[in-house]
Amino acid sequence: MQFIKPDINIDFIGKRKIAFVGSLVLVAVSIISLVAKAGPRYGIDFAGGTVVQVKFAKEIEPGAIKNALRRLGLGITSVQGFGERKEHEFLIRAAESTEALESLAPEIKRVIESAYPQNKVEVRRVEMVGPKVGKDLREKALLAMFSALLFIVVYISGRFELKWMVSIIMASGLIVTLLVFTKFGVSIPILIIIALLVTLTLSFYLKLRFAMGAIVALIHDVFITVGVFSLTNKEFTLPIIAALLTIIGYSLNDTIIVFDRIRENSRKYHRQPYEQIINRSINETLSRTLLTSLTTLAVVVALFVLGGGIIHDFAFALIIGIIVGTYSSIYVASPVLIIWQQTMKKPIARLRSRPFH
Numbered sequence: 001m002q003f004i005k006p007d008i009n010i011d012f013i014g015k016r017k018i019a020f021v022g023s024l025v026l027v028a029v030s031i032i033s034l035v036a037k038a039g040p041r042y043g044i045d046f047a048g049g050t051v052v053q054v055k056f057a058k059e060i061e062p063g064a065i066k067n068a069l070r071r072l073g074l075g076i077t078s079v080q081g082f083g084e085r086k087e088h089e090f091l092i093r094a095a096e097s098t099e100a101l102e103s104l105a106p107e108i109k110r111v112i113e114s115a116y117p118q119n120k121v122e123v124r125r126v127e128m129v130g131p132k133v134g135k136d137l138r139e140k141a142l143l144a145m146f147s148a149l150l151f152i153v154v155y156i157s158g159r160f161e162l163k164w165m166v167s168i169i170m171a172s173g174l175i176v177t178l179l180v181f182t183k184f185g186v187s188i189p190i191l192i193i194i195a196l197l198v199t200l201t202l203s204f205y206l207k208l209r210f211a212m213g214a215i216v217a218l219i220h221d222v223f224i225t226v227g228v229f230s231l232t233n234k235e236f237t238l239p240i241i242a243a244l245l246t247i248i249g250y251s252l253n254d255t256i257i258v259f260d261r262i263r264e265n266s267r268k269y270h271r272q273p274y275e276q277i278i279n280r281s282i283n284e285t286l287s288r289t290l291l292t293s294l295t296t297l298a299v300v301v302a303l304f305v306l307g308g309g310i311i312h313d314f315a316f317a318l319i320i321g322i323i324v325g326t327y328s329s330i331y332v333a334s335p336v337l338i339i340w341q342q343t344m345k346k347p348i349a350r351l352r353s354r355p356f357h
Contacts, residue, residue: 030227043237247321
């Protein structure tokens with residue numbers, strides 16, 4: 001069965017300006033949302049505090065649970081439904097953490113049942129993370145994402161442009177920059193932004209066009225996924241970091257397939273315009289890209305619908321990431337190569353147009 005005809009010729013590159021505008025709007029909305037809310041809504045993993053999962057025998061309002069637990073002095077921040085409504089299950093989040101973790105579950109059960117004796121309650125889990133541990137986890141998660149991007153720069157530059165030494169020197173320079181700014185007490189998020197800007201600048205001046213295209217696409221994917229979490233007010237937890245790293249790997253895999261075909265076609269059709277070579281390459285890999293994306297998406301949607309509340313947000317992040325990652329492989333990573341080449345050609349064209357004296 002043929003999913004897409006082998007001779008298909010969709011003008012992806014011709015619509016790249018429209019796609020760029022759409023991407024810029026999505027990234028801008030994501031950044032505005034993150035700035036307005038002072039970052040994503042961190043879960044207990046990163047913000048610290050206590051989370052309690054409880055199940056009731058009968059229906060009960062979240063406000064009633066919050067009122068009953070007020071006497072414990074945990075600083076309840078939210079009580080929200082967990083799973084299906086008919087299960088009468090809730091997640092209780094508190095800003096305070098307590099060392100008496102073992103005695104907390106029976107204490108919660110006693111307080112709620114004394115307030116509502118007709119409604120039996122089961123405390124299913126209690127988790128506590130201190131604020132210092134939460135901050136440490138947040139910084140390590142950001143460093144994990146930065147490290148992934150760093151190794152991607154080295155791999156892409158070596159694989160497609162055979163500039164292993166140049167890319168290793170650039171990576172070393174980034175690590176040194178990171179260490180220098182760390183000494184001055186610069187926060188990890190600011191460090192990551194500085195490192196990404198330095199990466200893009202070095203990729204441009206060292207003529208690492210494939211690395212630049214891949215990095216721009218990955219930044220695009222991560223920003224939009226995190227922005228969607230901010231807009232929907234979903235919690236940002238350790239499983240979401242795992243989802244983002246998965247998205248980075250998935251999007252990169254798609255991008256590498258397209259880049260491979262661009263490199264092959266650049267040798268085969270070197271007399272054709274570069275835009276035409278890239279468009280041909282995207283069309284030739286389109287069937288493989290869509291089949292991989294759709295089959296992966298089907299599995300993730302099944303996890304989202306049937307997997308339960310524990311992995312609901314993780315699956316949601318993957319759904320957004322797969323859609324955005326597939327789009328960026330076609331409309332972001334590859335068109336960046338065209339922008340790079342056009343930028344490089346301008347100084348050469350100016351030199352050639354100068355009259356000789």
